Amino acid sequence: MARKRPLYGLMAEFETPEQLLAAVRRTREAGYREIDAFSPFPIENLGEAIGFHRTRLPVLVFIGGLLGCSGGFFLQWWPNVIGFPINVGGKPWNSWPAFIPITFELTILCAALTTFFGMLALNGLPTPYHPVFNVERFEVCSRDRFFLVIKARDRRYDVVTTREFLEGLNPSRVMEVES
C-alpha cells in the first residue's frame, strides 16, 4: 500500500542518557542538523549538543519585570497625583515610599507571568498534535527511555542511509515516525 503522507523522520531509542548524549554528538558530527532528542528529565549538555545555544527567556522576564515595576508605580502615582488627589495625614501627593510595596509585588507578578507563559510560548506549547506521538513506543519517553529523532526535512536525510546510520549508533530499536 502506498503511503499517503511522507515520513516525519526516523526515531532511535536508547537505554541511558549517556548513550543518547553520545548518539546526538555523533549525529551532529555526521552533518545532520534537523534533529531532536527526547528524555524523561533534563540532561545536562544535551541542548548544547543538539545545537541549541541560549534561550531568550531571561531577557523577556526582565522586560516583563520592568513593565510590572513601572506600571505598578504609575497605577498608584496617577490616582494620587492626577486623578483623585486626596489629603491623607498631610502626606505629599506623590508619597512614593508608600507606593513601593505594591510596585514590588507587581514587578514580581509580571515577571512570574512572563516566565511561565514565555516558556510555553517559546516552546510552542500547547501543541495539540505532534508526529512523535504517532510512535506507540514513544510513551515510555516520559518514563525511562531516551529518544533521538532525525527529521525527514534534513538535507542529508535519506530513508536508507539515515536508517543505517541510526542502526550504527547502537540503539535498542529504530522506528519510523509518521507525520
Place this chain on the structure above:
Amino acid sequence: MPVGIEPQDLELAPGHNYGTVTDKISDIVLKEGTGKWWKAGFAVAIALLIVFHYGVVLLMTYGVGVWGVNIPVAWGFAITNFVWWIGIGHAGTLISAFLLLMRQRWRTSINRFAEAMTIFAVACAGMFPLLHLGRPWLFYWLFPYPDTMGTWPQFRSPLVWDVFAVSTYLTVSILFWYLGLIPDFGTMRDKAKSRAVKIVYGILSWGWRGSAIHWERYEMAGLLLAGISTPLVVSVHTVVSFDFTIAIVPGWHSTIFPPYFVAGAIYSGFAMVLTLAIPLRRWYHLEDFVTLKHLDNMAKLMLATGMIVTYAYVMETFMAFYSGNPYDRYMMLNRFFGPYAAVFWTLIGCNLIAPQALWFRRVRRSPWLLFVDALIIQTGMWLERFVIIVLSLHRDYLPSAWGMYYPTKVDWEVFLGTIGLFLTLFYLFVRLLPMISMSELRHLVHKTQAEEVKA
C-alpha cells in the same frame, strides 16, 4: 553507596531506577485508587467543610456580629486565622524556591506537596479578610479599577498592600506549582489506560513531549521563578506584619516585626509540612522517597526558625521595659499577668519549650514524636497570632476604652471549617495529581547513579 553513609542518610533509598520511581508515584493515582485511609480522612474533611459552610451562611445572614469581634477588639479570630494560614504557606515556597537556589537536593521529593500545601493554605487565609469585610461580595472594591464612583483604593494603607501581596503570592505559587506539574502530566497521560483520563492529563500537560530544547527553557523558567519567588516569600509576610507595625498600638508598633513574622511563618510552615508528610509517607509507603533524612532536615529548620522566634520574644520583652514607654511596659505585664495570661504562657510552652526536644537526634528521627511536636508548634504559632492581635487591642492607651474578646460558636465554626477546606483540597490533590515530582525524582536517580559510578 559510598562507604560510611547509612541508608537513612540518603535522600532516596537505594535500588531505584527511572521506571520504579515513576511507577510508584503514578500508580498511587492511576491504579491504587481510594484506600480506606483516604476515604476516612476525606469524610472528616468534608464534614468540617460543611461546618465551614454553616458558619459562613450564618455570617452572611446576620453579619459579622455573630463573631465575637467588637470595639476595641475588631480583628479577633478572623485576622489571627489569616496570619496563621498565610504563614503556613511560606514553607512550601521556601522549599521550592529557596532550597532550589541553594541546590539542596532533599527538596526534590517534598516540594510538590509542600507547594500544594502553600496554595491551599493561602486559599484558606484569603477567606478571612474577605469574610471580615462584612460585605464580602464587594471585595473587588479593593482592586484599583476605573469605577463610576470615581474613587480609588487608599494606596498608602498596608491593608491594600496586603491585597496585592497575597494575590500575587497566590498567583505565583500556582504558576510555580503548575510549572513543575507539566512534565508529570505528560507522564500521567502516557501511563493512563483509559482514553478519557489520557485526554484530561494530555490537555493539562499542554502537549509536553520532553524535547531537549524544551527542557532547556523549562529549567531556565524554573530557576527564574525560584529567583523571583524567594524575595516574594519574604515580602509577603513582611507586608502582613506591616498591617500591625504601621499602626501605633502598643505591641504592634515595632521594627522587629517583619523578620520575626517571616521566621514565624517558616517555623509554622515546616511544622505543617511535617504534619502532612509523616502520615503520607506511611499511608502511601513513600519511605523510600521521604526518608528520615528529610524529616531530620525539616526538624532542624524548625528548630532554627524556632530559635529566631524565641529571640524575637526576648527582644520584644526587653524593648518594652528598656524603652521606658509606660504603655509598652503595661502591654508586656498584661501579657504576663493579665486576663489572657494563660494563653500567653501556653504559647511560651508550645513555641519555646516544645521545640527544644528537636535538639535530640532521636526525636528528629522518630516520625511520630516529630508529628506530635509539629502539632504543638502549630498550636503555638496560632496562639502567638492570637496574643499579638487580641492582647494588644483589648487594652491600649485609655483604660476607659478597654474590653474583652471572647470567641463565639461561629468563630470556631469558621476556623475549624477552613481546616476542613484545606484538608478537602489536599485529599483531592493526593487522589488526582502525582504528589511527588516524578521528573525531578528521575533526575535525582540519574545524579545519584552518577555519584555511585564516581565512588
